[in-house]
Amino acid sequence: MTIEAHLATLEKKHFALEEELxxxxxxxxxxxxxxxxxxxxxxxxxxxxxxLRSSTH
Structure with missing residues (x-):
């Protein structure tokens, strides 16, 4: 899995948790x-x- 794909997955999880919260x-x-x-x-x-974002820059 690329870093970008991993970031996208994490962002989806973060959004789902925001809705759950x-x-x-x-x-x-x-x-x-x-x-x-x-x-x-x-x-x-x-x-x-x-x-992850800081490690890619």
């Missing part, structure tokens, strides 16, 4: 731990995207 935050049944977990996963992906 938005949905969870709008549901009163969601607990804080679930929301924190989604945020953590989203941040991990964002960090990896930034790391």
């Amino acid at each position: 938005h949905t969870a935050m709008n549901q009163p049944s969601s607990d804080d731990r679930t929301i924190a977990d989604i945020k953590r996963r989203k941040l991990r992906i964002k960090d990896e995207i930034e790391r």
